[in-house]
Amino acid sequence: MSMNVQPDLEFIRAMKEAGGDTLKKCYQCATCSVACPLSSDGNPFPRREMILAQWGQKDKLITDPNVYLCHQCGDCTEICPRGARPGEVLGAIRAYAYKALSWPTALADLCSSAKNLPLLIGIPAAVIFVFWLISGGMHIPSTEKFANVGYGHFFGHWDFRWLSKNVLFIDIIFLSAVAIAVISLYKGVTKLWSGMVATLDNKDVAYRPSVVQFVKLFLWPALVEIVKHNRFKECTVNTDRVKGHLPLVLGFIGLFIVTIYSAFTQDVIGIFIPSMHGPISMWNPIKLLANVSAIAMIVGIGILWMNRTKMEAEGRASNTFYDWFFIWVIMAVGVTGMLAQVLRLIGIPSLGYISYYLHLVSVLMLFLYLPYTKFAHIIYRTFAMAFERYRESSFVRNPLND
Amino acid sequence: MSDTAGNGAVLVVGGGISGITAALEAAEVGKDVFLIEKNSYFGGRVAQLNQYFPKLCPPTCGLEINFKRIKDNRRIRTYTLTTVKSIAGEPGNFDVQLETAPRYINANCTACGDCIPACSEEIDDAYNFGMKKTKAVYLPHEMAFPRRFVLDKDACSAESLEAIQTACKYNAVDLGMQAKTFTVKVSSIIWSTGWNPYDAKKIANLKIESSPAVITNMMMERLAAENGPTQGKILRPGDHKEPESFAFVQCAGSRDENHLEYCSSVCCGATFKHISYIRNQYPEAKIYVFYIDLRTPGKYEKFRAKYMADANATFIKGKVADIVDERDGGVTVVAEDAVTGSKVHQKVDLCILATGMEPALGTTGKALGVTMDGNGFIVPEPEKGMMAAGCAKSAVDVYTSGQSSTAAALKAIQIGR
Numbered sequence: 001m002s003m004n005v006q007p008d009l010e011f012i013r014a015m016k017e018a019g020g021d022t023l024k025k026c027y028q029c030a031t032c033s034v035a036c037p038l039s040s041d042g043n044p045f046p047r048r049e050m051i052l053a054q055w056g057q058k059d060k061l062i063t064d065p066n067v068y069l070c071h072q073c074g075d076c077t078e079i080c081p082r083g084a085r086p087g088e089v090l091g092a093i094r095a096y097a098y099k100a101l102s103w104p105t106a107l108a109d110l111c112s113s114a115k116n117l118p119l120l121i122g123i124p125a126a127v128i129f130v131f132w133l134i135s136g137g138m139h140i141p142s143t144e145k146f147a148n149v150g151y152g153h154f155f156g157h158w159d160f161r162w163l164s165k166n167v168l169f170i171d172i173i174f175l176s177a178v179a180i181a182v183i184s185l186y187k188g189v190t191k192l193w194s195g196m197v198a199t200l201d202n203k204d205v206a207y208r209p210s211v212v213q214f215v216k217l218f219l220w221p222a223l224v225e226i227v228k229h230n231r232f233k234e235c236t237v238n239t240d241r242v243k244g245h246l247p248l249v250l251g252f253i254g255l256f257i258v259t260i261y262s263a264f265t266q267d268v269i270g271i272f273i274p275s276m277h278g279p280i281s282m283w284n285p286i287k288l289l290a291n292v293s294a295i296a297m298i299v300g301i302g303i304l305w306m307n308r309t310k311m312e313a314e315g316r317a318s319n320t321f322y323d324w325f326f327i328w329v330i331m332a333v334g335v336t337g338m339l340a341q342v343l344r345l346i347g348i349p350s351l352g353y354i355s356y357y358l359h360l361v362s363v364l365m366l367f368l369y370l371p372y373t374k375f376a377h378i379i380y381r382t383f384a385m386a387f388e389r390y391r392e393s394s395f396v397r398n399p400l401n402d
Numbered sequence: 403m404s405d406t407a408g409n410g411a412v413l414v415v416g417g418g419i420s421g422i423t424a425a426l427e428a429a430e431v432g433k434d435v436f437l438i439e440k441n442s443y444f445g446g447r448v449a450q451l452n453q454y455f456p457k458l459c460p461p462t463c464g465l466e467i468n469f470k471r472i473k474d475n476r477r478i479r480t481y482t483l484t485t486v487k488s489i490a491g492e493p494g495n496f497d498v499q500l501e502t503a504p505r506y507i508n509a510n511c512t513a514c515g516d517c518i519p520a521c522s523e524e525i526d527d528a529y530n531f532g533m534k535k536t537k538a539v540y541l542p543h544e545m546a547f548p549r550r551f552v553l554d555k556d557a558c559s560a561e562s563l564e565a566i567q568t569a570c571k572y573n574a575v576d577l578g579m580q581a582k583t584f585t586v587k588v589s590s591i592i593w594s595t596g597w598n599p600y601d602a603k604k605i606a607n608l609k610i611e612s613s614p615a616v617i618t619n620m621m622m623e624r625l626a627a628e629n630g631p632t633q634g635k636i637l638r639p640g641d642h643k644e645p646e647s648f649a650f651v652q653c654a655g656s657r658d659e660n661h662l663e664y665c666s667s668v669c670c671g672a673t674f675k676h677i678s679y680i681r682n683q684y685p686e687a688k689i690y691v692f693y694i695d696l697r698t699p700g701k702y703e704k705f706r707a708k709y710m711a712d713a714n715a716t717f718i719k720g721k722v723a724d725i726v727d728e729r730d731g732g733v734t735v736v737a738e739d740a741v742t743g744s745k746v747h748q749k750v751d752l753c754i755l756a757t758g759m760e761p762a763l764g765t766t767g768k769a770l771g772v773t774m775d776g777n778g779f780i781v782p783e784p785e786k787g788m789m790a791a792g793c794a795k796s797a798v799d800v801y802t803s804g805q806s807s808t809a810a811a812l813k814a815i816q817i818g819r
Contacts (some may be wrong), residue, residue, distance in 0.1 A: 027657075027694060028694070028736035028740055029653070029657075029694040029720070029721040030719075030720040030721055030723070030737060030739075030740050031721050031723040032723075033720075033723075033745065034722075034723030034724050034736050034737060035607070035723055035724075035736035035740060035746065039745075040745075040746040041744060041747070042744055042745075043743075043744075044738045044743065044744065044745050047738055047740060048743055050680030079607060079660070079723065080659075081655075081657060081659055081661075081721075082658075082659060082661060083659050399526075
């Protein structure tokens, strides 16, 4: 009897593209699982994930919580006796998993290759530009008007007080992008969670946690841990990364608060008090928070950028589109946003408008591509960390039996 | 006899089991042979073993008969404490400059040992990997050939040196001895420079310096040997506890890009040999072997099967990547069991690192024009008059070393006839 072995070329190619082609060098010595400061005694990784990847068992990998729990600190790669770079391989598996978990597939495919970079930038650039054209706001304002309203009339202006024209256009564009991302992530997290539950030894869990219990017992502690960066600090090889990631995360949280606040004040309170529209004073606490957060974000991503460059130069990390695209987008969001503000303050409407346009494009890229790029880790890793707590909780483990 | 041996003479560099074998093979077919050895005694690494494969003989068994053959063969001239300084000429007609370091003890020495009480300084006993001290004037080991003392002059005070000299009845202590350089004319060179145990200190995560309970496999040989630091009783260095449990860490520094990227080939067999030592002394002791693959090919398969059937020996597929010092003098080794997929934290009384073989010639070989591969093993080039034998050529056992030594001798005697 002959056996017909069909190699899974699609998976192999995806691993290669995301910098994980060293996986074939692994000979399963399991040094990595001991070197990894995050790997637990009962569920060690990444040795198991390495062989699953070698065997092409991608379905098992996609729903393996360990894949997401890895913070890619590089401790395992440093000590690996074969140069199989387990840390890099797990990064590549994550890149593959985000793609496999998300919807729509076409968008996920688009985000997975450097060849599509022109389209990845071109689509959001065209969308914003087309909306700018059809909004009728398509002109550069005078210096006086620019000083008064800033970018508030980018998509034009009308006197309908319940909803300003600019807000309408911004909402159409960005809420649509956010909606796509939310649907995609919802589907992905559902798929991930049910897959992770299927890996449990105890298949018949008597009681499932309520939503409140889930958030209180599993999700919230995971979020607290993420903000504290405890796991990053466990790493011994690549300690510089936490110096970049921490300000970046805090910057994102700050900017999230600012966005919610200004959406509320401008779009809700603004209906009753029209003066709430337009630029906020530089000394307003919320504006201060915005600027501090923006600087934290730029500094944070800058440190990560330099760190990654250094690691690649030393041959400790591979140069992948998956990693760099994410860094570029965040850097673009930070720099264009800051530039738009500076140009408004010094009063150069033409350059300001260009910066603002680029800012909108990069923010749209960040939102729209969130589920398919490295940014997806903020959702999937969070849920994997919640699952890790769930797995050890009395919902799954019977404390009387174990 | 003068140093100008006739055409076809062979220089054998390294007087371990491979060099001795190659020298005898060449001499016994009628070639003049210069056998040089860096150490103060012949026998190399085999002399440090308790027992050696394939028949688990004590080294006396194989070495003594060879020493006798050397002594009986006037064609072999032996030089200890001697190294190669430079090589000139071409195949068939080499001028090799050699240097003999001063031993400070001349041929009058009868190894009576009267100098020992006179010497007041102690040094680490290199033959026993520092597990014991020896006086600074010493016989390298009980069965050392040549049977002659060595004096570590730098370690001794002037009074001590004077006392040593006075104590010697045979006028064998020569404090004025100088390094001696001389040239030999040979037709071919056999490199049998052997191996060093890989320096376990370089394997940072195995922390050999953190606890006396972590030793290397070569130290285990000494602990089990009757002429070793514990008279053959396997005891934990430091507190001399009789170990109740043992962990073997296979591939310690071997098959590892960061250390030795090749398989040293003998360490798995050596570990099974060590299990046999342990079983002779501690029939009930717990033994844990952590491995990537157990490589005991050919004739060693049966030996392995015997000890794998041992009820108190556990074999765990997973390399030890961390060792933690424990308060009671033992250590805990940490590995992932790749079969069960969970981590193992095994507390043991004694942990043996199965360190591999590193070719000993090192960078000096390059400077002498020897071709070496990326790992430092010698690439034999008979057309250039350069042969290699034993572990200088590849990491192998004694049996295979013998084969390659005969092969090297066969090549060597064809040059410069």
